[in-house]
Amino acid sequence: MWRGALTELIATAFLVFTLTSSVIACLDSQEVDPMLLVPFVVFIIFFLFLIMTIPISGGHMNPILSFIAWLEGHATFARASIYVIAQCLGSIMGFLIMRNVMDHQTASKYFLGGCTIDSNGAASAISRKGALILEFSCTFLLLFVGVTVAFDKKRCKELGLAMVCGVVAGAMALAVFVSITVTGHAGYGGVGLNPAKCLGPALLEGGILWHGHWVFWVGPFLACIVYKGYSINLPKE
Incomplete structure (x- = not known):
């Protein structure tokens, strides 16, 4: 468990550092629509990190995945709790690295890659209620498509590690x-x-990043609870 927790800490630190800096690079590029590049970046980076960490720790790198693993009985409460603590510490480490190496102006422009809902009301694109619904919906999508396959031992064996990742x-x-x-x-x-x-x-960084910060916790964890209710009716191996 402790080897897994250490892996989660290190992997989460470098995941957020790599992913966030890459996404900011896409958004700061001269491409006409850089947002179309972001999903490809997300896919490649997550695939590489998953294929490396799954054999060691299960490849969570995310409190959501540790929580659903506990709900589904794939991890004990103690392991899930230690993983979440390691992931949070890893995130702080990763963003500390990024804050020290990234151009200050770019870091300020993108709020160090943090999760934002609005810019003091001036550039609001979505309400907190809308953001909560989107967090819930997209997290459920991740669980429904990805986790359903990852937690199915029969399909994992048939597909292989690379395909599951x-x-x-x-x-x-x-x-x-x-x-x-x-x-x-x-x-x-x-x-x-x-x-x-x-x-x-x-x-x-504080400031605006705390505005509606609860949304990024409540939405995903609520989706996990709803997914658990759905998964009870799925056939078990």
């Missing part, structure tokens, strides 16, 4: 694509899908 990473990229195309505004950065990723910048 591809399905989960694809579900993540699809959820991100849906969220940024639905809103498509700088005031809302799209779904967080990872409360730990939202927590790191909020603790380091």
Whole structure:
């Protein structure tokens, strides 16, 4: 368990550092519609991290996945709790690295890659209620498409590790694509899908990143509870 927790800490730190800096690079590029590049970046990065971490820790790197793993009986409460703590610490580490290496002007422009809903009301693209619904919906999409396959031992054996990682990473990229195309505004950065990723910048930068921060926790965890109710009726191996 402790080896898994250490893996979760390190993997989460470098996941948020790599993913956030890459997404900011896409948004800051000269492409006509850089948001179309973001889902591809999300897919590639998550696929690489998943295929490396799944054999060691289960490849959670996200409190949502640790929580649903506990609800589904694939992890004990103690393991899930330690993983969540490791993921939150890893997020802080990753964003500390990014804050020290990224250009200050770029970091300020994108709020260090943190999860935002509005810019003090001036650039609001979505209400907190709308953001909550989107967080819930996109998280459920991730669970329905990706986690359903990942937790099915028979299908995992049939598909193989690489294909399972591809399905989960694809579900993540699809959820991100849906969220940024639905809103498509700088005031809302799209779904967080990872409360730990939202927590790191909020603790380091504060300010606007705390506005509606609860949405990025409540929406995904509520989706996990609803998914658990749905999965009870699924056939078990």
